[in-house]
Structure formats: structure tokens, C-alpha cells
Amino acid sequence: MPAAGPCEHADVTTQRFTTRPELTGTTGMVASTHWLASGTGMAVLERGGNAFDAAVAAGLVLHVVEPHLNGFAGDLPLIAATGGSGEPFVLCGQGSAPAAATPEAFAGLGLDHVPGTSLLAAVVPGAFGTWMDLLARYGTWHVADVMAFAIGYARDGFPLLDQASATIARVADHFREHWPSSAATYLSGGEVPAPGSRFRLPGLAATMERIVAEARAAGPDRLAGIEGARRAFYEGFVAEEIGRFCAAQELMDSSGRPHRGLLTPEDLAGWQVREERPTTIEFAGRTIAKTGPWGQGPVLLQQLRMLEGMDLEDTRSGSAELVHAVVETAKLAYADRDHWYADPDHADVPLGDLLSPGYAAERRALVGATASDLYRPGSPGGHAPRGLPDAVVARVERAIAAAADDGAAADGPRTRAAGVGEPTFGPDPAVRPDGSARGDTCHLDVVDRWGNIVSATPSGAWLQSSPVVPALGLPLPTRAQMFWVEPGFPGSVSPRKRPRTTLSPTLVLRDGRPEIACGTPGGDQQDQWQVPLLLNHLVYGMGLQEAIDAPTWHTTHLVSSFDPRDLDPLGVTAEDRLGPEVLADLRRRGHRLTVAGPWSLGRLSAVGTGSDGLLRGAANPRGMQGYAVGR
Template identity: 50%
Template sequence: MRFGRPQLVGTFGAVSATHWLPSAAAMAVLERGGNAFDAAAAAGFVLQVVEPHFNGLGGDVPIVAYTAETDRVQVVCGQGPMPQAATIEHFTSLGLRQIPGSGLLPAVVPGAFGTWMRLLAEHGTLPLADVLEHAIGYAENGFPLLAGTADTIELLAPLFATEWKESGRTYLPHGRPPKAGQRFRNPALANTYKRLLREATTASGHREAQLAAAEKAFYQGFVAEAIDAFVPGHELLDSTGRRHRGLLTGQDLADWRATVESSVRLQYGEYTVHKPGAWSQSPVFLQQLALLDGFDLAGMGLDSAEYLHTVTECAKLAFADREAWYGDPEHSDVPLDILLSAPYSEARRALIEEKAAETLRPGSPGDRTPVIPELLSDEAPADGDYWMGQIHNGLPTIVKATAARNDTCTVVVADRLGNMVAAVPSGGWLKSSPVIPGLGFSLGTRGQTMTLQEGHPNSLAPGRRPRTTLSPSLVLKEGKPVLAFGTPGGDRQDQWTLEFFLAVADFGLDLQSATETLAFHTDHFSASFTPHESRPKVLTVERNCAPEVVEELVRRGHEVELVDEYSLGKVCAVGIDHDKDVLMAAASPRGRQTYAMCR
């Protein structure tokens, strides 16, 4: 299989997303006179409709944005916290050793809607009606159903028909699973969008007031009321094989608002890379760069055995620190300054040897003792149906016998004004939790990423943000925005996007060529999603890797697992070439779904 798509170049706007319809919606919003933030929000809402197996209105989204008017990079945190009733004692009293991967118990405050409203209020220009128009249209009038969505619905149809009955009413039209490619509608979700818009426009004729009214309708109005009536008041089946009530209440929603934060950044050569904070896994991208900064990657050669080995071993060290030290900085003292410092990185770099590391080796920043939480598994019911084993795994989609998982969504936009934004929406997927009656969407279950062990930065606690895997990136060069990118992929996001970035920064590839380079990753550390499995020493590589490279990696001690060519990740990227005064867009060919547009 060989690709070679052109890098798209234009002067008006650049868009890339994990589905062609959100890309088209974003470009339409730019054509209407909106800016990059309006366009990204429009695409984000369309993603909730057309990729319900990856994200939803009840999910979450971190956003990294550069605003030309202020010449600043900011992060909008759309990771909702745990409910106030969520305590370690509550979960252990239920006989649980880990937070379930699906159902009502792991549900968090849905952060996506408030985050898009905050982005629009801070930086957008268009009325809310223009931003929601495309999502409403697809939810109400239908869209062609993706094969991945259809497969997931078909597998979960028995669960939806017998246990999660509102999910059945939403996803089983006429009582049957829909077919891939057929037009699919979600009228309840369309009505939710329309009611949010109606309450916004009724409240005021001013754009900012309408955004505030829509946010209030969601977090203090009819959406919060529906969640409050359903989640604590019903016992429903979850991945434990038992029925539990949820903990999320309307008051939890009313108490939350998306925050605007400073980014975490690192200088790498001539580039300054900006990421969300340690409430996400995002800083592992920067830690990997800090480690790799001491190697001559260009001298090794792209996709050589030395290159794959070095990048992989740096990833192992960075993710070991994620496991020991990352968590919500508002509730824990995360030593991020030390973790990203040159002396710490130099000491950690010295651990990398010719042979593959066999154990997880977190560091000791400030001479602290690292703690890796013991992630104990609750076994799936032995006599359960096949779908029970699927919901026991907290990943968004059905788990097949392959390492080539591409969960979650991405949208990146750059406009003619110099604005740039990267967002990675996820959560609230149709497998995560039952659909809320009357609303047409599920809640996000990011709580499953937390530990029930006391004293860890990512320990479960009321109001604490669970550590998310979602990780958008934005890059400046000489103080100007040049690149925004992201990918689906859970724990692997900051490996696949790192490989893309290195192809651009160290090897000089254009954006599209960089999305088509060899992809690889390690699962040396515990997965964020239940049942939190790890595969030490395994190095997963696409099959188009040169045989002599595979042979050398095996000699170095890696257990090489080959997967299909062009199957890992779906990198979306946009860029600005300030010397040529043009915009650029690129989309990975993997999955034959990601789509870039530029004019």
C-alpha cells in the first residue's frame, strides 16, 4: 500500500479532522466569515453527531489555541471532574478494586459543551446558530453511518435492547442495528441542540449573552435536570456485570465551568511546543522531546533501527513518569518543572542503553520517591455474553484482535487572520454509558483512568479531574504559530504525534509526508483504560517497516509485533508558512476517513 497525497496549500483557511463532514462544516463556517475558533467549534459539534462511537455531547475536550489579536497561546480545559460523591470509600464499599470502564459509576461532569462555549466566548465571532447549524442538520436529517459505528451498534445491540433501553431507542431504529453507509438520524440529540439554541436566542439578542444562556441551559437547566433525574435514580448494568446507581448530580454540573489556563511548553530546536497540563498525559510529549534533544536523530536516519529504538526507549521513560507523577495540579503537587528540566532530562537520558528496557523506571524529581499505583483488575463475569467482555474494556470501540486501535477524534484549524487551534474531543461514546432519556447522548466515563489507591496524584477524589489521554499540540517558531496537530489513539497519541512532529522538525518533511511515515508505539506502561493492561518490551510497528530494521530491533531485545501497513493513528495537521505567506493542511491516509481541506 502506497500513498503520497499532496500537502494542501492555500491562503484563506486550512482544516483537518478525523471525518470529512466536520472538515466540510469547518470550511463552510470560515467561508461564512467565521474565524478558526468558530470553525473548530462547528466541526466539534458535527463530530459529536457523526462519530458517536468515539465522542459525544456528554464527553470532554482539551483545546490549545493561539489568538493572533493577543499573540498568546492558551488552553481551555474541557476535562470535567469527578462528582462530589465520588470517594474511594464508596467504590471499595461496592467490592470494587478499580473504577468500572462503563456504566454510570465512572461518569464525570460533561465538559465538551462548556468548553466550546468558553472558546467561542473568548475568541469566536459568529452567532451560536451559525456554529450549531451543521450539527443540528446532520442529527435531524441524517448522515451516512460509518462502518465502525455500525459494527459497534451491532455488537452492543443485545445490551441496548435489554439493559440500556434508551440507547436502544437511539441507536436501534425499528428495533434493529443500522447498516454501514445508510442514513442515520438522532432526533433526540437534534432536539437537545435546538433547545439549547432556542433558550440562548430567547434570552438575548447579543452573541455573548446567548453563549452564556446556552451554557446555563446545559449546566443548570434542562440538560442538568435530565442527568440529575436519571443517573443517581436508576440502577443499570455496567462492566462489573452488576447494576449500580451513578454519582453524578445536577449540582455537580452547576458547580463546574471550563477553565482557561496557561499552556505547558518546551523549546525544541527552533520550535516552541505548547501542550495542556498534567491533568492530561500531554506533558509526556514534552518529556520525550527533552530526552530526544540529546540525540542526533537526523544522523540516525528516519525509520532506522537506531531511530525506532531511541524514540521507544525515551517514550518508556516519559510514560513511566506519567504513571508516577501526573494528576490534577489543583489537587496534587505535580513536579512538572523538574520533570521538564535539562538536568533531570540529562540524568534520565543516561539510562537509555543499546538493549530494550524490561521494567518501568519512573524518576525521582527533587529526590521524591515515585509511586506506581497498583491497578488491580475486576474480572469480567465468566458466563457473560460477548458484549459483556467488550464493555469490560473501557476503550471507546469494540476491541478486536489487533493493536491497530484509533479511538477518539481530532480537529485542527488555521485561518487567514493568523489564528490556530487544535482540539481532541472524546468521551461520551455510545459504548461508555447509557443514553440519557430525552437527550440523545451518553456521559463520559473518564473516571476509569483514576486509581483507588490513596496518595497518588491521580487518586480518585471528589471534584478532581481524572488524568485524560487527550493531547492536542500547537507549535510556535520565532514567536509565530506554525503547526497544530492531534490524533486519536488513547495512550498512544503522544507517541504517534511525536513521530509526526519529528518527521517535520528533524527530517524536514512536509506535513502530508510526515503523516505518512512509519508509525510505531510501545505499551510498556499500564493503559489508562480498564482493565489497565500493559505489555512490557512489546514494540508495535507497521508491517511496512524494513525487514532488516525489524531484525535489529529483535536483536536489541524488543518483542516486535507487526500490524497492518498504515493502521496506527490518524494524524490531522494544519500549518502556517510565514515566509511564503500560505496555510497548509494534511490528513493521515490511515482509516480512509481523515480529511483535510485548504483554500
């Protein structure tokens, strides 16, 4: 570990407790960011469905009951494994850019970036096709059965979350002035729906019911019905309405000007979900499995590679020494992410070099006893990094210079406080003058009595980020904002290319058998908040619920994946439960702290199978909506 000065630990960092019991049982476990989704998944398991059936049903419910966090037409990466010694697999439900999405197309519109909202940022919706693929190949239920729960909540109503109501309130004026279809959907009687009120999405319910009808029309065979549902979405009425809306409507986006969309029915018809092998490393006697570099998943593996050479057993959970080491390795790993990660079908990503022990040792040697104010992408395999446009590099350099001029250790964010979203609502104006607002994400984990296990992170198609397609009752995913408009970079926009997403589910295997599925919402923070969880459980011996409940932190010393793509030098946001001594020690090391509330960071959940064969489930108490259920 880096050299550290003496530090007295507050009692709260050594006391072990949980806010709720870690669930154990033998039938099944479901943990998610919303209690209704968790209950849905458990209902499927109780009726004899497997983990894959349960994940599909629960995920579709998340699309309905957390509309500010994800949507039916959103994005979805998942990682899963079949029971026993089944090989883990990744399903890439990240939709690709339209065929018309070229640097020249955006330059022709006078744009130097992809707007973060409205129609120009739309990519192919990948979530529904991914759920259908999972159901067809690994599930046992019919389309009508897994969709019945979501249809019921959309048609008959569900209690609107406080944060969903607040999100609608933030964008209400923008809806009224610029996005009338969204106003008609979310502003009941022209007013913001009250927190906790019964809220309905009849347009979305009608779309889902029509998909079920077309599945039934395809015949009684289960697989034929699933294919009928997929065709209805990607080759039928859903694709046609999306294409018609994007071509006909010219609507305001975050550039401050109205634009039409580029997405066409042909883009949807040409898209297919991808099954891939996960990216893995060995850590703490386990295999940690993540997505490929089209997601940010490997950044967690890079962090663990660096940390495994730092004598973690000599530290304590929540100590200043540990927080410092985790933050400094995160800075290095995320700088590599910014410069190297991209769709490997369209860019040369040196993933083997990035994850090699030798490269990790080289990067680990850069971690010192004090916080670094440098932004240091590496050169894996000897290749010089060039992943950011010149304008972004200049902005990063200005931010670092300003931090040095202002005094590195001054508390508080230079730009805006980071929070808990993808991207996130923060204390700065959550709605900008152009009406754009920031969203968030969901997460879901399921394990069943046969050992099948799923970790999924649905996101995108946020109600506040894209106008509702009126004939369908749903908004579109805006993930194209992750691209650079300038050509020549790994992350540059190009036709049918997957944007590098932040969505990052995790699977942990022991002796080749699936042990834990876990994840969290949080954008750039997803693979930071999961590091303390894994360290707490695998290194420090905490149970899953205890590891989730432990105080957490993250750094903002990285290039944000979302507009305005800034960097907050030396920034660390930490829960105050770390204790005053730890926070003071971090300040002495040069970290510029934003001290968050005691239960404010991360929305982790996890399920797993213990060495005794018992199933386990745990969920985050923060936000008062995540829940684990099981028996």
C-alpha cells in the same frame, strides 16, 4: 544515540511520497478525523468566520457523526492561539468527578476500581461548555449559527461509518438486555444499522434545538445568547435530566453489577471551563506547547527532552536506530506519567523537575543499545515515585517476570494487541462478557487567514460506554475510570477532581508565532504517534502530509490508562512499511513486535502557517475518513 548494529534500510523507508497533496492556500485550512467536520469548518471560514467559530461548528459535527468516538456530552481539551504574536492558551474541558465520588463511596459498593462503563464512571460533561467559552471569548458567530450544522446532521441524517455500525453490532445484545434507552437510539427497528446507511439522532437533535431556543430567548446579543446556551446545559434542563437519570436508574456496568450514578445537577452547575497557560519546552528551534499534567501532554515534552540529546540528525526517519530510541524514551516518560501526572489542584506534580534538562539527561542515560524490560519511573527532584496502587505494581512485576520466563523477543502481545483507540477496539473480543466495549477519540485542527489556530481533541461519551439519557438522546462521559479507588495516590479519586486524561492536542510556535496545530486519537498512543510526526517535520524536513504518511509505531510497555490497566512488557506495534530489515533489527535489539498492516496506526492531522505565510493542511489517510480541506 544508543549503539546500534548495522542495518540495511528498505527502499520504502527512504522513498518520500504522499498519499494525497499537502494543501496550501491563503483563506483557511481545516483538518479532522471526519470529512463532514472538515467541510463544516471550511464552510464557516468561507462565510467569514474565524478559526474559533470554525472549530466550534466542526467539533459539534464530530459529536454527531462519530458517536462511537465522542459525544455531545463528552470531554474536550484544546490548545489555541490568536493570530500574530498572540499568546497560546489551553482550555481544559475535562469534566471533574462528582462531589460524591470518594474512595469510601466506591469501597462501600464493594468496588476496588471505578467501572469503565455506565453511570458510576460519569464525570461532568466538559465539551459543550468549552466550545461555548471559546465562541464567547474568541469567536464571532452566534450559537444558532455554529450549531446549525450539527443539528442538521442529527435531525436529517448522516452516512454511518463502517466502524460505527460495527461498534453498535458489538454492543447490540448488551443494549437490548441492559440499556434499553441505547437500544431505542441506536438499533433502528431493533436491528443494527447498516454501514453507510443514513442514520439519524432525533433525540440529540431535539436537545440541541432546545439549547438554541434558550439561547435566542436570552436576547439578540451574541454573548447573552452564548450564556443562555451554557445555562441551559449546566444549570437548566440538560443538568436536571442528567441528574434525574443518574439517581433513578440502576444499570449494568463493567463490574458485572448494576449501579446508579453519582453525578448531580449541582455538580454540573459548579463546573467551569478553565483557561490555562500551556506547558512548553524548546525543541528543534520551536516552542512545543501542551496541556498541564491533568492530561498526558507533558509526556510528549519529556520524550522530546530526552531525544534532543541523541544526535537525531545522524539518523534517518524510520530507521531501527530511531525507532529504538523513540521507544525506549517513551517507556521512561510514560512510567513518569503513570506515577506523577494528576490534577495539580489536588496533587503535588513536580512538573518543573520532570521537564528539566538535567532530569532528561539522567533519564536519557538509561537508554541502552537493547530493549529494556524494566518499568522505571524516575525520582524528579529526589522524590521517590509512588503513583500506582500495590495491586497494579504487583501486576506489572508479574508481567515483566512472565516476559523474562517466556523469552523476551518472542513476537506478539502478551495480553492484547494495542491498536488505535481511547481505549481501542482490538482483535481480542472487543466486547467482554459484561458487555463493556472500548471506544476511541476524534481530532480537529483549524487555521484561518488571520493566523488564528486551534488544536482540539474531543472524546468521551461514547455510545458503547454509557447508556443514553432518554430525555436528551445522549450518553455521558466515563472518564472517572482513570482514577484509582485506593486513596493516597496522585491519581486517586476525590470530589471535583479532574481525572488524568490521555487527550493531547499540540501547538508548535516559531519565534513566538503559532506555526502548527496537530494531534491524533489513540489513548496512550497519542503522544507516541505525534513524536514521529514532529521529528519527521522539524528534524528530517518532511512536509506535513509526508510526515503523517510516513510509517509509524508505538510501545505497549506502559500501564494502560484503561481497564484492565495492564502492561505489555517489551511490546512494540509497528507498521510493516518500516521494512523487513528494520523489523528484524528491532527484534535483534530485544523488542517483541506486533507487526501491523501497512496503513493501520495513527489518525494524525495537522494545519499550519509556513514561513512564506501560506496556510497548510494535511490529514491521515488511514481509516479512510480523515480529511483536510482548504483554499
